Every structure is written in C-alpha cells, then in structure tokens.
Amino acid sequence: MRGRLPALLSELAERLPAERLAAWAAALRTAEHPRDVVLDRLVEAAPAAGLAVELRRLRRAWQEEAPELPGAALALALDTVARTEMLNAGRSDLVVSGPTSPAIPVRLTRGIAIDVIRSARQTLLIASFAAYGITDLVRELGQAVQRGVLIDVLLDGSTAAARPFAPLKDQIRVWHPAEGSSIGRLHAKIIAADRHTALLGSANLTNRALDENVEVSVMLRDPHLVGRLVDHFRWLVNGSTGLLSPG
Template sequence: MSGRLPALLAELAERLPAERLATWAGALQVAQHPYDAVLDQLVANAPAMGLAGYLTRIRQAWREEAPELPGTALGLALETVGRTQTPEPSSADLVVSGPTSPAIPVRLTRGMAIDVIRSARYTLLIASFAAYGIADLVAEIGDAVERGVRVDVLVDRSTAATRPFIPLRDRIRVWHPATGSAVTRMHAKVIAADRHTALLGSANLTDRALDANVEVSLVLRDPRIVGRLVDHFRWLSDSTGFLGPG
C-alpha cells in the first residue's frame, strides 16, 4: 500500500478514540468497495466529530490508488496502526457548539453536558449566568437526584435562570449572588461531577448556547483541578456569603 492512503489511515487512527477506531476498522473490513453504504453509517453515527472529510479522502485515495484492495485489508491496516500508536495521556478534551470543523473531531456541548451529569455519583455542581430551553438537562439532573446525587445550582438573579429548575424544587439547592455582594454577577459556566470531571467554557445553559451559538469549552478529567474548582464554589457559599440560597 503506497501513496496517500497509508497516511490517511495513520492520521485517522491518531485522531479517533479507541472505541470509534474499532468501529471504523470493523466497517472497512466488511466494505466491498470504496462507496459501500456501510461506510456512510460511520459518519451518520457520529455527525459531530468532523469525520465526513476523512471518509471522503479515504474513499478517493482507495479508488485512485488501490481499487484492487479489499476492505478487509484497509480495516486490518487501520486496526494495526491504532494498536502500534501510544496515545499521550490527556486530561482535557475540546467541546464546541455551532459549526464543527471537518478537520477536527470534537464533541458537541449539549451531549458532553449530559455525559458529565450522568457521570456524577455523589455531587453535581452547576453554574450558569442564564438557563432556559434545557428540559433534557433538567431531566438528567432529576435522574441524578434519584440515584442519590446532591445537586447545587448556581445562577444569576437577573436572568430568571431558576425557572427551568422549578420541577425539581426542594430536591436540589439553588444559589444566587447574595444581595449587596461586592460581586454582583454569577457569570461562570461550569458543570462539575463529583470531584473528577468538569465541563467549563463560554456556553450558558440555554438552548442556543448548547447547540447553535459559536461556543468553546473544555472538559477536564483531572481530580486535582476539578477538586479545587469545586472547593472554590463551596468557599464562595459556605465561607464568604457571596452565594446565598435562592
């Protein structure tokens, strides 16, 4: 195998997480030709990861450089490259809202917010300046409460951000900046599960911010940093009085 195809497979193996790489390798192994419909499902199942461009380039290189190769060979090649690579440990992942780049596989904000909420087993801390149009997230928060998670929601008074959480009422704790506080706005955007994972960035908990606006966030999986972040908000409420119950 020579030309662009090996390089494309190697680049794809570097970008794909392990479970997605296995899915791609399996699909290639059963594909009969470059435009087999089984390959279209790869992109359909992960539309937010910016992989359509890779599939187009791989199909073109396969057709132009090695049309005689069966999909089995490409699938095995991709799987082999993936196994020989030693991934660098990462404690942060990119998350976006709005348009996704075809060159950079990323997660969308709403899906990652749901994943972080679902990962909580003991505590869940949610901070946002505004909140509306998030019935699915509120349902996930309700599920977290059902499994015994203690939930604290920190929002600003000026945006009516408590309204989406009314169905949960006394089952969660809601906090606002206290009246007369030297700092008058809760502008942070954070979802922290226990002390192990946190999503933080520019997106408010609103339908447009989670889906349509151009927003950028990071999900952190470093308990040292996430723990300090959670402790900071606990300190704001328990020690300084900056945050008061809503």
C-alpha cells in the same frame, strides 16, 4: 460484575491515594470470599476515617452481587480502574456548539453536558449566567437526584435562570449572589461531577448555547484541578462568606 460493586470499586480507585489503593488490591488478591479475615487486617493495619465503612459497603455488595468471585477478581478490577483513572488524569477534550469543521476532532456541548451529569455519583456543581429550555438536562438532573446525587446550581440573580429548575423544587439547592454582597455578575459556566470531571467554557445552559451558538468549552478529567475548582465554588456558597445565598 454488575450493580453496586463496579461503582464501589470505581469510587475507591478515585478516592484512595496510590499507596492505600495498593494495600486494598493486595488484601483483595489474597481474600477467598467477602468474609475473609484478611480484609479485617486491612483496616487494622491502616485505620482511617471512613475506611471501615467503605469495607463494609464493598463486602455487602460483593456478597449480594457476586459471591462466586474470588478476591483476586476484584483486585484485578480495582487495578484496572485505577490505571484508567491515571491515564485519564490531565486529559481534556475540546467541546463546541454550532457548526463543526474537519480541522479538529470535537464533541458537541449538549451531549457532553449530559455525559458529565450522568457520571456524577455523589455531587454535581453547576454554574451558569442564564438558563432556559434545557428540558432534557433538567430531566437528567432529576434522574441524578433519584440515584442520590446532591446538586448545587449557582445562577446569576439578574436573570430568570432559576425557572427551568422549578420541576426539581426542593430536590436541589439553587444559589444566587447575595443582596449587598461584593460579588459582581455570576458569569461562570461549569458542570462539575463529583471531583473528577468538569465541563467549563462559554456556553450558558440554554438550548441555543448548547446547540446553535458558536461556543467553545473544555472537558477536564483531572481530579486535582477539578477538585480545586469545586472547592472554590463550595467556598462561594459557604454562608460565612456572605457572597451567595440560597433562593
């Protein structure tokens, strides 16, 4: 499979609860082609907001990209992705900048930051106290914008951290602590892709922090924890709180 179809199946595996996912897989397993009425019964049996839209997107991609595949092939792919998501849930990786040692397997911060950005399909939430340099990360963000990802960047107002993002101008939303708000320094360092993966640790978005400084971070692949983290920062940028403002 290629194109949009794998991405749509992956999104379904990530979003749907286990019982709904099982129902989708069962319906696909008996469907012979994208227009099979068995898929209509899936929506009728379990109506939910957005379900019909998801089904239309899946059918369209199936018809356009792989009409020769039976539904059983899509069901197998959906089950495989779902099982992979379950295995990865709760998994974390240690990430470092600076010298590495043989004591523990680690991955380097810059490469992981790029991987997390590339994994986003819908949203990216980024927070950093400082930012400068990082031309490659800004380029990756521009590519994310091109594929339809909505990007929020939260920066501390006491630094010139917004400058590296100037090439993206109105394509992303930049937030700073609101004047007169009760918030102190925005000191968090986070890159969260959708609600499934987050990199968080000590490294600012600077070339030295990503490569040379001794920094330690953790990459989380737990949709429950990452979702709660994203919800917290979405609350911070909610205009009703008066804590962060665009700028």
